[in-house]
Amino acid sequence: MNAKNGSSAIDVPTARALMANNPDILVVDVRTAGEFDSAHVPGSINLPLDQVDQHLGRIVNDAGGRLLLMCQSGNRATQACTKLVNAGLSSATVISGGMNAWISAGGPVERGVERWSLERQVRLxxxxxxxxxxxxxxxxxxxxxxxxxxxxxxxxxxxxxxxxMGMLLSRLPYNRGATCDVDLAIGRLRTPGRRA
Structure with a gap:
């Protein structure tokens, strides 16, 4: 547990072991839909950080198991985890290093059309x-x-x-993608055996 913000974090090997042994664990990717479309963990859901505040109550009420939060590097996932923990959800954990660490560790990835990460867009x-x-x-x-x-x-x-700047860029059509259906994502939070 990180005392500073109330969130906990685990590394990629620990996350993969938890996922292999428990089908009720769900990876929630808080990157933009465009980033999610580019590459994501198989079976994960996309719930962009800019949607978490708007749907915070539903997320906390509907979370039926442990959530592993992921973004590109870990910063947005930590922000989302802090919001969820402060709202009363005790079963949220950040995957340290996000997709960068996941890919570096050889984790399975579903790939789509390549898009720049939000961090890279901000630098540009x-x-x-x-x-x-x-x-x-x-x-x-x-x-x-x-x-x-x-x-x-x-x-x-x-x-x-x-x-x-990142929050503004996340609202551009380029970053919206086609896969983010918030209602469907929240619906998967409460479904047993949630990984597709």
């Missing part, structure tokens, strides 16, 4: 804005303040472990 957008504002400041000096604003935003994102 933030870096592009900084670069363009620095170049523009050659002709229009106040443009340098845009680069400073992005730097301040990235600093705040690191300190608070949240990312406003």
């Amino acid at each position: 957008v933030a870096g592009s804005i900084v670069l363009l504002s620095v170049v523009a400041s050659i002709w229009f000096p106040p443009a340098r303040f845009v680069a400073g604003f992005i730097g301040a935003g990235l600093t705040y994102a690191a300190l608070s472990n949240t990312c406003a």
Whole structure:
């Protein structure tokens, strides 16, 4: 248990062993639907982080077994776990390192159309804005303040472990994908033998 945020975490080998020995364990992937479509753990469900707050009560009420939360690197899954634990769900655990660790450890993956992860998209957008504002400041000096604003935003994102730019990018059609049906995902939370 992480005393700082109330969430617990396990490594990939432990998660795989739990999944092999208990069919009621469900992997809940909190990445965007686009990221989920690219690659996900077989039998997992997609419940994007931006949907967790909206459906928090239903998730806590319907969770019928242990949930293993996953994202790309572990940050979004930790945020989701903290929200669920604070709302009264005691059976949520984060898979440390997320899909990055899962793939590195040789875990099984269902692949679809490759899309950039949300973290990579944030790096591209933030870096592009900084670069363009620095170049523009050659002709229009106040443009340098845009680069400073992005730097301040990235600093705040690191300190608070949240990312406003990531939350905005997650709402783009590119990141929505076709597979995220929140009602279906929540319905699978309460179904015994939930893995497909």
